[in-house]
Amino acid sequence: MTSTAHAISPDSGTHWTEPGAWAVAPGVHRIPLPLPMDGLRAVNVYVLETDDGLTLIDGGWAVEASRTQLEQSLKEIDRHVGDIRSFLVTHVHRDHYTQAVTIRREVGSHVSLGLGDKATLDLIHDRDRTGPDPHVALLERAGAPDIARAWGEFTRAHTPDLSQWDYPDTWLEGDVGLQVGGRALDAVHTPGHTRGHYVFADRDASLLFAGDHVLPTITPSIGFEPAVAAQPLGDFMASLTRVRGLPDLTLLPAHGPVAPSSHARVDELLAHHEDRLALCLEAVGGGALTSYDVAGVLSWTRHERTLASLDVFNSALATLETRAHLELLVARGGLAHAEQDGVVVYRRTIGT
Template identity: 55%
Template sequence: MISDRHAWTRPELETVAPGVHRLPLPLPSDALRAVNVYALTPDGGSADRDDLTLVDGGWAIDASRDVLRRLLGDLGAEPGDVRRFLVTHVHRDHYSQAIALRRAHGARVALGAGEAESLQEVRGRDTGMQAQVAGLQRAGAADLAEVILAWLADAEAPPVEDFADPDEWLVDGQELRAGGRSLVARETPGHTRGHLVFVDGTVADGPMLFAGDHVLPHITPSIGFEPAARPGALIRYLSSLAALRAEPDRVLLPAHGPVAPSVHARVDELLVHHDRRLDEITAAVDKGMTTAAEIAEALRWTRRELRLDELETFNRMLAVLETDAHLEVLVAQERITRAADADGVARNQPV
């Protein structure tokens, strides 16, 4: 049974506004449960086969394609009728099915230009997670890095063909026509460097934001989780949140979770969460904890307030890397200092 909290994951078509339809597609064996793909149809009616656009594409697996086919059928369309995908970022649950459907039917795929290096990285490596392993080692989590390496050795490599380049690279401020609507692409780096959101100001009952993973209603997005990861991801993320907060409020159309009435309200919650986390980590450094790994063990994680060793392996990795990202922010704010020791581990000290 699906709890009320997860009701949004039911594979049922939801019309958000005239011509804007939410299609939740399954993510089997993934804690996120589902990803929202949004179908844009002109004039608020059923899908026009000459102008059917999807925001994000889903994961290229049979279960996802079957649900997509059924939900598009509710709009009088089928996957081969999709003419264009506007993809928020390069993660498999957003990008890979768009590329697979392009191979099958010829749809065009558009992606943020900032994702080019990550695509190149994932095509050149078996897993594309070497940056995360290096980050764990830098964070003083060498044992966890070894566990992740062993896990990756047994993991199935992502199909290279599902991470081909898009047909179009999008840039910040680019204006788009999709499904009879006017959209603007906005760069919102943080979750990934090339993450985009799409602003739709054409809806009569209020402007909307197709937010991808940048602003999620129930969880805080992972930071800098990408093949071509670089330092400063949380700094970029907080700046991106602040930029959205400075704009007019919009209806939130997230990639994971239900539609919400206010981008501002959720951005405020996210900023409070990260401010609180920064204070907790500063206090840990003041107590003499020097590495991100040590500090992550002292913190509590998820809504259930779990200890680090109570998390699954993958989520332990994300927790340590998120702690390290917060430490980078504290260095930039001159609240702590850090330097690498002889083993390359970043050691953090009070100012």
């Protein structure tokens, strides 16, 4: 798959992370905001203009560099932060949610978020939790005790700023129609990347504000959230199929360039995960027992790196995404799983 590091966006004619307020359609601008300490480099926030002010789809990460860039980019269209009336946040991850919360505190904007992400916010706010981060137990059960230990040490050293994680004003539940000025949006629940993820479809303008659900050059992480779903990959692939059932729309992703066809990219993502499922099945047949074992057989990123070459964060992502693939294979009947000394092990079923 093509790297986001070399992607030109057709609205700007330059690298998709280039700062600015880039017109993608009448009354709609794409504003890339920086992501410090993040390999993705930027998140696209989309500005929808109305007679009453601005609605932003996603808010960015609440860090000074992002806030400064948002202010500068809004000036390019003769707007400012005080014009923001509402945020439609695709999901609860910090690069999408936290700046919406901090701006709301200043200017009174209204923030909406998918109800499925409430469980994650509840865990963040549960200060009385005495146990480790939920990912620690998942990684231990996945057969990755060293990664689990390193992840636990990292999370103990980084306490979240709860002022950036306040609850939204409105929870989105199910599929709903929204009116943003004169623009009708279909808010479509697309769990997988997170349990509460939403995309927003503007059928009249042929636009899909896709968040992290459909990314043009990379695949979103699956199964990596504190309140993990039982079948995150199954949810994700089902959500992709639902988006495939919408009209073919211009893809407006959270990371990467604007792309011409939501259908084409959904088809690629579904094919990619079917390929990974086949590789996981093969790895178990070859003797890999745990999610960590299977992840070690697979290659990662467009550079086809080994699991051992990844840092702690990305090796945890890889291990838990592999777990999501293996659990979907169990649900499909291709694998069986059992627990041995607190670790989940997998075997192929007869006939697979």
